[in-house]
Amino acid sequence: xxxxxxxxxxxxxxxxxxxxxxxxxxxxxxxxxxxxxxxxxxxxxxxxxxxxxxxxxxxxxxxxxxxxxxxxxxxxxxxxxxxxxxxxxxxxxxxxxxxxxxxxxxxxxxxxxxxxxxxxxxxxxxxxxxxxxxxxxxxxxxxxxxxxxxxxxxxxxxxxxxxxxxxxxxxxxxxxxxxxxxxxxxxxxxxxxxxxxxxxxxxxxxxxxxxxxxxxxxxxxxxxxxxxxxxxxxxxxxxxxxxxxxxxxxxxxxxxxxxxxxxxxxxxxxxxxxxxxxxxxxxxxxxxxxxxxxxxxxxxxxxxxxxxxxxxxxxxxxxxxxxxxxxxxxxxxxxxxxxxxxxxxxxxxxxxxxxxxxxxxxxxxxxxxxxxxxxxxxxxxxxxxxxxxxxxxxxxxxxxxxxxxxxxxxxxxxxxxxxxxxxxxxxxxxxxxxxxxxxxxxxxxxxxxxxxxxxxxxxxxxxxxxxxxxxxxxxxxxxx
Numbered sequence: 110x111x112x113x114x115x116x117x118x119x120x121x122x123x124x125x126x127x128x129x130x131x132x133x134x135x136x137x138x139x140x141x142x143x144x145x146x147x148x149x150x151x152x153x154x155x156x157x158x159x160x161x162x163x164x165x166x167x168x169x170x171x172x173x174x175x176x177x178x179x180x181x182x183x184x185x186x187x188x189x190x191x192x193x194x195x196x197x198x199x200x201x202x203x204x205x206x207x208x209x210x211x212x213x214x215x216x217x218x219x220x221x222x223x224x225x226x227x228x229x230x231x232x233x234x235x236x237x238x239x240x241x242x243x244x245x246x247x248x249x250x251x252x253x254x255x256x257x258x259x260x261x262x263x264x265x266x267x268x269x270x271x272x273x274x275x276x277x278x279x280x281x282x283x284x285x286x287x288x289x290x291x292x293x294x295x296x297x298x299x300x301x302x303x304x305x306x307x308x309x310x311x312x313x314x315x316x317x318x319x320x321x322x323x324x325x326x327x328x329x330x331x332x333x334x335x336x337x338x339x340x341x342x343x344x345x346x347x348x349x350x351x352x353x354x355x356x357x358x359x360x361x362x363x364x365x366x367x368x369x370x371x372x373x374x375x376x377x378x379x380x381x382x383x384x385x386x387x388x389x390x391x392x393x394x395x396x397x398x399x400x401x402x403x404x405x406x407x408x409x410x411x412x413x414x415x416x417x418x419x420x421x422x423x424x425x426x427x428x429x430x431x432x433x434x435x436x437x438x439x440x441x442x443x444x445x446x447x448x449x450x451x452x453x454x455x456x457x458x459x460x461x462x463x464x465x466x467x468x469x470x471x472x473x474x475x476x477x478x479x480x481x482x483x484x485x486x487x488x489x490x491x492x493x494x495x496x497x498x499x500x501x502x503x504x505x506x507x508x509x510x511x512x513x514x515x516x517x518x519x520x521x522x523x524x525x526x527x528x529x530x531x532x533x534x535x536x537x538x539x540x541x542x543x544x545x546x547x548x549x550x551x552x553x554x555x556x557x558x559x560x561x562x563x564x565x566x567x568x569x570x571x572x573x574x575x576x577x578x579x580x581x582x583x584x585x586x587x588x589x
Contacts, residue, residue, distance in 0.1 A: 115344050116157040119167030125151055126168075135170055136177035143178065147187050147198050148516060150309040150543045153328040156198045158188070200542055220562040222532040225361065225507040225551035227480070229425040230472050232465065240460035247460075253452045255444050257283025257432070258459045264466045265418070265432050274409035279437045282444055285454045287391050287419035287431035291354070292318045292450075293443045294387055294415065294433070299324040299351040306344055306353040308336055310510075310538035310547070312361050312389065315354050324351065326540045333501065335365040338374050345382050352385040357405045359392040362538050362549035363510045364503025366402050376406075379413040391419040391431075394473050397481050398504040412436040420462045422507065423473060430454060430462045480507070480552065487552040487559045494567040500550075508551040516545035517573060521566075524573050530565035 117125070122143075129142035146152040158164070161175040168175075179196060182188040186201030256262065262278035269276035284290040291314070299305050301323030307315060309328030319326045327348050329341045336355065345353065355375070357367040367375070379386040388405035396402065406414050416434040433443060465472055484502075488509070491500050499512035513521070518534035525532055535547030550566075552559060 115153070115155070115340070115347055117152070117159065117340075119159045119163040121340075122159060122164060123167045129168075134177075135174045136181065139168070139170070139174060139178040140181045143182060144185070144187050147200070148543055148546060149330075150328060150539055151330045151332060152198050153309055153330060154198050154200060154541045154543070157195045158198065160195070218529060219526075220530045220554070220558055220565060222530060222551050222554070222562055224426070225549065225553050226421060226426045227476065227507065227553045228555065229427065230465075230476060232468060232472050232475075233425060233461070236461050236464035236468075239464045240457060243460050244457060247456055252456050254283075254456065254459075255447060255453050256440070257281065257454065258456065258463070261430075261459045261463045261466075262432075264463050265434070268466060268469070269404075269406075269409070269416075269434060272404050274404045274406045274434075276409060276434060280434055280440060282433045282435070282440045282447075283454055283459060284431040284433060284447070285451060286421060286429045287389065287417050288314055288318075289447075289450070290417045290419075290431045290433045291315055291387075291389070292321070293446055294352065294385075294417070295319050295322040295324065297439075297442055297446045298385055304348045304350040306341065306348065306350045307540065308355055308360065309540065310362055310535070310544055311354070312356060313533075313537045315389070316540055319354070328540050331360060331363050331365060333363070333365070335360070335363075335367060336371065338367075338371050338378075341375070342378050345378060345384055349382075350384060352387055353379075354387045354389065355405075356389045356392070358390055358402045359395055359503065359506030361392060361506065362508055362547075364501065364506050364508065366504065367405070369403050372403060372405055372407065376411050376414055379411060383413065385413050385415060387415045387417060389417045391417065391422050392506045393418070394423040394469075395477065395480060395507065396505040397477060397484065406434070412439075415439065420465065423469070423476070424462070424465050428458050428462055428465075430458050483552045483554070483556055483559060484509075486556045487550065487563070490560055490563040491550070494563050495570060507553040508549050511548045511550050513546050513548055518545050518548050521548065521569055521573055525566055525569040528565040528568040528572075530562050530569070532562075532566070 125146055126142045130138045161172050161179060164175045165172040179188060183190060187199065188196050189199045190196040259278065261283055262281040265281045266276040266278045284293065295318040299322050303324045304327050305319040305324045307326045307328055308331045310331060316326050327344060327350060329344050330337050357372065359366055375386055390405060393402065406416055417431065419431040420428040488500055488502060491498060497514055499514065500509055503509050519536055522532050522534040533549060535544035536542050538544055538549065
């Protein structure tokens, strides 16, 4: 049985269910509603449900209806009841496999949608040339700069300050990509047996980093309207995690963003509970609709709020440069831990990134225009070729989180590979095998590649009959 990390009361379950009655027996409708919440992660595994009488009172139904619904869900394997533990959510045997999210190798003719990452901007060549001009002045040194080049740390600090978050270079640690930054935070702040709260779904490699540190990820749902901050607060109070990992801007994979009030509530939660909250801002620059989101760190005065950034999404993944903005004491701790892995990031990559940051407005302005067009092309192609899919329009980022309407994501990913498309099933973005009815589809590729990708996905969908795939079957391994 999944460890119990949280509880929901009757009114909260009622709010999550919404309009749950759809005709037919009431117990069947209620069971369908709860089952759907479990499958989509809105009710994470290990959540203790309220008792039958409390549910009946909250929903205005008879206790017999609730009893029948709970019995059906227990028979199907979505609920488990034990004396002293109450009734908790779970998954049927064999349905809890999380697909790996490793990137695939380059293969000619294969459209690779396993990574939501853009191609290099045209300004990269000039930035490389300028960096080479700067390189000779560094050749008299060893090239080992554990904290990062001073010029790059200053450029990153200046960018935060320009957004309204006063920052000095002593608050910045340059890392070899955001992934190393996340890894360092996990192994420095958490250890074996500790809990790390993550959004659900979330960035797969953050889940891997938490587990790599020996910690246990505790999921909090992200719905179509964003993170459930109320449940986040109760989960932090109940589980006392060592840190919380969030993607506040253009969330990967759902595309949602925290509003101003939610950001303030998260910062207040960090202060009240003395919990480190990490905001992954790798997608912050990629706002496609409306004004850019407010800074996650607010005025930057909260020492327990840590930010992670990267050049990969804003500029190019081939630049292995990321960073952490944190209190100088934590920057020092992370640098010491980093010495166990490497001594510093590539000097040349850091010089190139410094040049790109100096011209970030022009680079990102062109990038956003391109991404808007690619998003339109992808959404139009999906609407034409796969009209049964529910495809949200993200306000930023690099992908859309598609509702397939059936728990077939792993099967679809396996079949799609045979039709020339590598894509990660939805289960890769969860901690426990949920999201079999979801698929992240990036629009970060050129439009001709996106059209080929949709053709391949449509061909795979035509082969795959969702009505014949068992709702509780084992997830196929992702071919990525």
